[in-house]
Amino acid sequence: MEKINKQNYEAWFLDYSEGSLSERQIVELNIFISLNPELRVELDGFESVSLEEEAISSANLMDYLIREEITGLTRSDYLMIAAVEGAISKEEKAELGALVSSNTGLVEDLAMYHKTKLPKDEMGVFTGKSGLIQKERKVIAWWMYASTAAALLAFFLWNSNISNEQYAPRGFAWEAREENLGEILSRNFVAAEKMELRERVTKVSFSSKTNQFAQQNEKVPSKKRQNREVLLVANRLEQQHFEVKSKSVTPPKENPRIEAPIELKSNEMVDALVAVTPDQAEQKFVPIQKFAKDKIKKEVLKGKTFSETVAEEIANLSNDKITFEIEEEKGGLFDSFALNIGKLSISRNR
Amino acid sequence: MTVKEYNTTVEMYSDNVFRFILKNIRDEEKAKDIVQDSFLKLWQKVDEVPADKSKSYLFTTAYRTMIDVIRRDKKQGNWDEVSEKRYSHQKQYTGLNEVLHEALARLSEIQRSVVMLRDYEGYDYNEIGEITGLSLSQVKVYIFRARKVLKDYLVSVEAVL
Numbered sequence: 001m002e003k004i005n006k007q008n009y010e011a012w013f014l015d016y017s018e019g020s021l022s023e024r025q026i027v028e029l030n031i032f033i034s035l036n037p038e039l040r041v042e043l044d045g046f047e048s049v050s051l052e053e054e055a056i057s058s059a060n061l062m063d064y065l066i067r068e069e070i071t072g073l074t075r076s077d078y079l080m081i082a083a084v085e086g087a088i089s090k091e092e093k094a095e096l097g098a099l100v101s102s103n104t105g106l107v108e109d110l111a112m113y114h115k116t117k118l119p120k121d122e123m124g125v126f127t128g129k130s131g132l133i134q135k136e137r138k139v140i141a142w143w144m145y146a147s148t149a150a151a152l153l154a155f156f157l158w159n160s161n162i163s164n165e166q167y168a169p170r171g172f173a174w175e176a177r178e179e180n181l182g183e184i185l186s187r188n189f190v191a192a193e194k195m196e197l198r199e200r201v202t203k204v205s206f207s208s209k210t211n212q213f214a215q216q217n218e219k220v221p222s223k224k225r226q227n228r229e230v231l232l233v234a235n236r237l238e239q240q241h242f243e244v245k246s247k248s249v250t251p252p253k254e255n256p257r258i259e260a261p262i263e264l265k266s267n268e269m270v271d272a273l274v275a276v277t278p279d280q281a282e283q284k285f286v287p288i289q290k291f292a293k294d295k296i297k298k299e300v301l302k303g304k305t306f307s308e309t310v311a312e313e314i315a316n317l318s319n320d321k322i323t324f325e326i327e328e329e330k331g332g333l334f335d336s337f338a339l340n341i342g343k344l345s346i347s348r349n350r
Numbered sequence: 351m352t353v354k355e356y357n358t359t360v361e362m363y364s365d366n367v368f369r370f371i372l373k374n375i376r377d378e379e380k381a382k383d384i385v386q387d388s389f390l391k392l393w394q395k396v397d398e399v400p401a402d403k404s405k406s407y408l409f410t411t412a413y414r415t416m417i418d419v420i421r422r423d424k425k426q427g428n429w430d431e432v433s434e435k436r437y438s439h440q441k442q443y444t445g446l447n448e449v450l451h452e453a454l455a456r457l458s459e460i461q462r463s464v465v466m467l468r469d470y471e472g473y474d475y476n477e478i479g480e481i482t483g484l485s486l487s488q489v490k491v492y493i494f495r496a497r498k499v500l501k502d503y504l505v506s507v508e509a510v511l
Contacts, residue, residue, distance in 0.1 A: 070487060071494045081497045085468075087475075087490075109501070116500035118450060118469035126368035128382055132360045132389045134353050 001025065004032045013043050027097035034100075034110040075099075076106055084113045151310050152339065152346070154296050355401040360389060363405050367412045370466055373451075374416055374459065384419060388412040409471070410481045413463060420459060453503035461496035464489055 004012045004025075012029055015021050021029065033040055068078045079096040082088040088096070100106045301309050307326075327336040338347035351359075364385060372381040388411040392399060399407050454462055460482065467473045467481060475489045484492070 071491050073494060073498055077498055078494065081494050084497065085493065109505075112501045112504050113497060115446060115504055116450070116453075116497045118454075118466065119447065120470065126364040126382070126385055128386060129360055129364050132364060132386065132393075133357050134393060 004028055006036070009036075009039060010042075013045075016043070023098075023101055026101040030100040030104065030107045030110075031097075034107050034114065037108070037111040040108070076103075076109070080106070080110045080113045083110070084117060150300065154300050155306065155310055155337075156348075351396050351399050351401045351404060353396070355404070356393060356396050359392070359401070359404040359408065363408055364389065366405075366471060367408055370409065370463075370470065371412055371416050373454065373466060374462055375420060376455075380419060384412055384415045387415050406477060406480060409467065409473075413481055414483075417459070449504060449507050450500070452507075453500045456503060457496050457499055460484075461492050461499070464492045465496045465500075468493055 001012075001015075002008055009032065012021070012025070012032075016026065016029055033043060066075055067073065068075060071078055073081070076096075076099050079088065079092055079099065082092060083096055100110065304312075325338045325340075336347070336349040338345060340346075367388060368381055368385045371384045372378060375381060375384075388408050391411050392404065392408055395407075454465070457465065463482060464478050464484075467478045473481070475486050475493075478484070478489045478493075479486050482489070
């Protein structure tokens, strides 16, 4: 006989009602019904009275009384659940078949157990998913932090608008000028300021006004005299500086030629400084800020621009931990910037 | 597990963990908190947990966190009240599904959890044991008894209808 299916089940039902199915076939029929419970009504129409009597047997009664040791379930329940769970052995399967064939009431129970399998449920979507997504991170070695710190330091120095006065130690008393350190610092300071003045005046001296002045006086000073005058002006500047900075500064040795602080508007001074060229001045005096910038450019930046170097350092670090913001860059200088390292934030406005 | 694998885990399993917890505690806000806590714990151990164990780690963590929350709420004495109040989302189910979810609510917490891990996530008894901290035979007993309760409820509902 062909295996029971949805095309031939009616013939099976008829054979069943006439009692012509073998035990094995009855088991097959019962399993088919449990899988297609909607056909149960049809089968009921075929069933004979003799089958109903079969339902109440001593074997079935025992099945209700005996309990599984571990689960506390009846044997039939245990076997049916095991079948639904897919955790049934061959022997247990045969046992279940025999039970079901001897008690058709179990067919419904088996169908019910199948229904206890929870269908896949797609209801309920977690809405906070985006908040759980993490950014890719890099392992940051200590030397990366160190190099960033170096770049940061360079950045401050490069962009600082520090005037020359700030190179003097904070709280430094000019009265203590006789101390070596104070003297050295003050000399450097004066030298830098002197240089600045010379550059400025020299620039003026190259203008056509110099020639006009020479023509008006019909006398061009000799080079030797010009150099002497430059030194004179420089000394007077230094003197003037210390007088302005501190009243208590000990004046230098009396020089009969210096009677009063010089004034930059003096045409004579412009004339005197004409001998000093910017190149010569560059070799003699280098302001400390310029020196530091050159040094950093050569040894830290290594030919790159500062922006490029900092950008590279920052790029090497984790985006989510370190951010770097620059508002505007003009001529290599920044208007404002902010560097955020974790919770630490360093910012500066020009 | 790499960050990429962690993010894949979020995409793949956050909904599953959320549903699992939501069906157990029936409180959407608490379920969200538990899911976030679980993923936070996973992230903290991202270097230690292998990618292929991430799902199991997540469910284990979520399950244990949920049990803690349930115990805490029970101590505070507001569990039943809260559960009833916040059960409204279940109303969307219809037919057998609705009856099944009503039946699920009648199971004990542990029975409900093991059945859901079994049916929704397809875990075997061993995996369920790892997640819940139960032995293999305990898992089997809980599942078998849960099926019996579910089946009896379905039969009783059908009898009424």
